[in-house]
Amino acid sequence: MPIYEYYCPDCNTEFEKLVRISEANVTPECPECGERHTQKKLSAFAMSGGSSSGGASAGSCGGGGRFS
Numbered sequence: 001m002p003i004y005e006y007y008c009p010d011c012n013t014e015f016e017k018l019v020r021i022s023e024a025n026v027t028p029e030c031p032e033c034g035e036r037h038t039q040k041k042l043s044a045f046a047m048s049g050g051s052s053s054g055g056a057s058a059g060s061c062g063g064g065g066r067f068s
Contacts, residue, residue, distance in 0.1 A: 001018045001019060001021070002018075002019060002021070002024075003017070003018055003019075004016065004017055004019050004024075004040055004041075005040070005041040006028060006030075006038045006039065006040055006041060007038065007039050007041050008030035008032065008033065008035060008037065008038045008039075009037060009039065010030065010033055010035045010037055011030060011032045011033040011035070013030055013031070013032040013033070014041070015030070015031055015032075
């Protein structure tokens, strides 16, 4: 199950929630005030996924050419 980040504009609360894939489009209730006006946030991982600059993915296998 993926973890989604949410924001509640009614009480300025940020929270995370484990969500089943079948319930990914359901707006969760805020754990602080109970309202359902929560908004799904974009995480840093989701925003950097399409980068072609070679940032984190370039060194993640650590290799230095050992397998060339």
